[in-house]
Amino acid sequence: MDTKKLANLLYPNAKPIEYWLEKYPKRNLPQGAEVTRISPSPTGYLHIGHAYSALISKLTAMQTNGVFYFRLEDTDQKRLIDNAGDIAYNMLTHYNLKPDEGYRGDELPQIGEYGDYVQSKRLAIYQSFARYLVEKGRAFPCFCKKSEGMEDIEERRNKQLEESGFIEEKDVCRNLTLEEITNKINDGEPFALKLKSEGNPEKTFEFTDLIKGKREIRENAKDVVLMKSNGIPPYAFAHAVDDSLMGTTIVVRGEEWFPSLSAHLEIFNALGFKAPKYAHTPVICKLDESGNKRKLSKRKDPEADVRFFIEAGYPKIAVIEYLLNLLNSDFEIWRANNPTKKYTEFPFSIQKIGSNNPMFDFAKLSDISKNYISHLTAEEVYSMLVEWANKFDIEFCKTLTENPDYSKQVLNIDRENAKPRKDIAKWSEVKNYFDYMFYGIKNYELDGIDKEKFKEVIKAYKDVYNENDDKETWFKRIKELAPSLNYAVDNKLYKACPEQFNGNIADFCTYIRLALTGKKNSPDIYEIAKILGAKEVKRRFENI
RNA sequence: GCCCCUAUGGUCAAGAGGUCAAGACGUCGCCCUCUCACGGCGGAAUCAAGGGUUCGAUUCCCUUUAGGGGUACCA
Numbered sequence: 128m129d130t131k132k133l134a135n136l137l138y139p140n141a142k143p144i145e146y147w148l149e150k151y152p153k154r155n156l157p158q159g160a161e162v163t164r165i166s167p168s169p170t171g172y173l174h175i176g177h178a179y180s181a182l183i184s185k186l187t188a189m190q191t192n193g194v195f196y197f198r199l200e201d202t203d204q205k206r207l208i209d210n211a212g213d214i215a216y217n218m219l220t221h222y223n224l225k226p227d228e229g230y231r232g233d234e235l236p237q238i239g240e241y242g243d244y245v246q247s248k249r250l251a252i253y254q255s256f257a258r259y260l261v262e263k264g265r266a267f268p269c270f271c272k273k274s275e276g277m278e279d280i281e282e283r284r285n286k287q288l289e290e291s292g293f294i295e296e297k298d299v300c301r302n303l304t305l306e307e308i309t310n311k312i313n314d315g316e317p318f319a320l321k322l323k324s325e326g327n328p329e330k331t332f333e334f335t336d337l338i339k340g341k342r343e344i345r346e347n348a349k350d351v352v353l354m355k356s357n358g359i360p361p362y363a364f365a366h367a368v369d370d371s372l373m374g375t376t377i378v379v380r381g382e383e384w385f386p387s388l389s390a391h392l393e394i395f396n397a398l399g400f401k402a403p404k405y406a407h408t409p410v411i412c413k414l415d416e417s418g419n420k421r422k423l424s425k426r427k428d429p430e431a432d433v434r435f436f437i438e439a440g441y442p443k444i445a446v447i448e449y450l451l452n453l454l455n456s457d458f459e460i461w462r463a464n465n466p467t468k469k470y471t472e473f474p475f476s477i478q479k480i481g482s483n484n485p486m487f488d489f490a491k492l493s494d495i496s497k498n499y500i501s502h503l504t505a506e507e508v509y510s511m512l513v514e515w516a517n518k519f520d521i522e523f524c525k526t527l528t529e530n531p532d533y534s535k536q537v538l539n540i541d542r543e544n545a546k547p548r549k550d551i552a553k554w555s556e557v558k559n560y561f562d563y564m565f566y567g568i569k570n571y572e573l574d575g576i577d578k579e580k581f582k583e584v585i586k587a588y589k590d591v592y593n594e595n596d597d598k599e600t601w602f603k604r605i606k607e608l609a610p611s612l613n614y615a616v617d618n619k620l621y622k623a624c625p626e627q628f629n630g631n632i633a634d635f636c637t638y639i640r641l642a643l644t645g646k647k648n649s650p651d652i653y654e655i656a657k658i659l660g661a662k663e664v665k666r667r668f669e670n671i
Numbered sequence: 672g673c674c675c676c677u678a679u680g681g682u683c684a685a686g687a688g689g690u691c692a693a694g695a696c697g698u699c700g701c702c703c704u705c706u707c708a709c710g711g712c713g714g715a716a717u718c719a720a721g722g723g724u725u726c727g728a729u730u731c732c733c734u735u736u737a738g739g740g741g742u743a744c745c746a
Contacts, residue, residue: 167746168745170746200746202745203745203746205745206746269744271744320744321744339676342675342676345674352743354744355744356744359744361743361744361745361746362745362746382676382739382740383739383740383746384741384746385675385676386674386675386741387742388675409676409677409739410739410740412738412739414682419738419739420738420739421739452683453683456685456694456695457684457685457694459683459696460694460695463695481684482676482677483677483678483683484677484738484739484740485682485683486682486683488683488696488697490697491682491695491696491697492696493696494695494696494697495696501709541708545709545710546710547709548709549709550707602705605705606705631705633704633705633706634706635705636705636706637705637706637707639705639706640705640706641706646706646707647706648706648708649706649708650707650708651705652705
């Protein structure tokens with residue numbers, strides 16, 4: 128077959144590949160610099176798994192003084208969603224995963240010399256390389272869908288499967304003559320371009336994945352689609368062309384791609400490109416209702432979408448550090464030894480990523496988040512909280528910003544201690560946690576509380592409270608008052624024979640706390656009373 | 672069905688041919704303490720099963736089992 132003629136017939140207007148090769152020369156980067164990318168498809172949200180691989184890619188680029196770029200993979204026309212690219216870019220930026228290069232949403236201009244960074248704008252490029260493969264005799268047009276109908280193909284495959292348990296992937300359209308093809312083209316029949324595979328699945332070759340290590344891989348025998356009949360390439364071909372032209376050195380992607388790796392490698396090879404290094408990452412899973420582990424899915428699991436964590440008000444650093452913890456389990460040891468350093472200083476390593484699919488653990492996320500928030504200043508907490516509330520709880524936002532000084536005082540309670548409290552894991556909890564400071568007491572947590580004793584204690588204590596007391600004096604007064612109502616000040620004494628007392632000093636304080644906050648659990652009541660002011664404190668005592 | 676990946680406590684996991692099998696979260700108990708929390712101390716809890724190889728296997732090999740993923744003109 129005259130492949131030059133065929134190429135001309137199929138892609139008469141395609142530029143020679145040299146044009147693109149010249150336009151996109153090799154990157155001039157320092158030794159060891161890695162070029163990585165994030166390439167989501169525009170589905171209208173950013174999957175936590177994307178954030179996960181973006182983190183790996185970004186850190187790797189940062190550590191090697193390389194480049195981390197964004198490419199939008201919008202080749203699936205059926206799944207296009209408005210603003211999806213913007214959303215993905217904004218989510219990435221929100222999580223400090225801002226790309227150095229590439230697509231930046233629909234509003235901002237792209238950065239970089241290797242664009243366009245949106246695949247649907249690169250059709251001319253794909254055509255050139257498609258034409259090139261045809262010329263080389265490594266690709267052929269397939270008219271099956273139109274001429275036989277999808278059903279025929281499926282039938283054929285199922286039949287083969289039943290008979291031999293093996294699908295012969297070599298396509299029948301390989302055998303079309305130039306004349307037949309010419310006729311079909313002239314008749315306006317659409318075609319898909321397929322790879323003429325030369326692989327033998329009986330043979331294997333060695334491949335080293337950055338995460339999985341050395342593997343034996345079967346050669347590809349599938350005549351995979353290079354160009355769909357709508358003229359757009361599917362993932363595999365776009366991946367090979369773009370990552371080659373854009374100079375990607377490490378492809379970080381989910382493990383679900385591993386089975387198709389062999390085909391991808393053959394495409395790179397046919398194209399005459401050296402394939403990049405690959406890091407196939409584990410997939411984040413969850414335990415579903417029936418007790419099975421499964422991949423986080425957008426449809427069933429709200430936490431698959433990173434917006435879930437933004438809405439809930441988990442600080443972004445906490446989410447990132449949680450992911451980092453999943454990636455390199457020694458991160459938390461490092462974090463414990465370096466409490467004030469930025470996570471970007473952590474000596475992250477792709478090799479140390481485990482190959483087990485981790486289960487998402489909210490308890491762990493909360494712990495990391497609580498630790499993180501506990502180390503913030505009141506000022507920082509205030510600004511992050513307001514930023515969150517401004518989007519997700521306007522009413523609370525108004526309350527907070529009405530009197531910023533008061534809000535900050537509240538947020539500062541127990542914050543400057545040597546051992547700050549770790550009560551708050553996400554911003555959405557704060558309103559409920561501090562409601563008594565902003566909205567008064569709506570109800571008292573009285574279960575297990577002896578109301579008579581409660582009243583009695585408060586009645587006595589309200590005359591003793593003096594807002595001018597320093598903390599020491601304040602507590603001294605409590606200790607003086609407690610015995611008169613038969614509350615033990617000495618805990619050991621109390622424990623020896625609790626029945627002889629109404630309670631101990633702890634119980635006594637619980638009543639005060641309850642009167643002031645309505646809760647049995649709150650930060651330092653001395654501070655709370657101080658911020659509330661004598662008038663309000665008195666009012667709350669009177670209420671009992 | 673076929674192909675690929677994975678297998679250490681409830682979860683995340685370190686680990687090496689010989690270990691009392693790290694650490695963290697969670698959980699339980701005790702201590703500290705004005706409650707809760709924080710903090711401190713301690714406990715319970717793991718090498719999926721069966722075969723090999725070996726003086727010795729949780730570690731290497733095989734099989735089974737379980738789970739995940741793929742098997743698209745989706746990514």
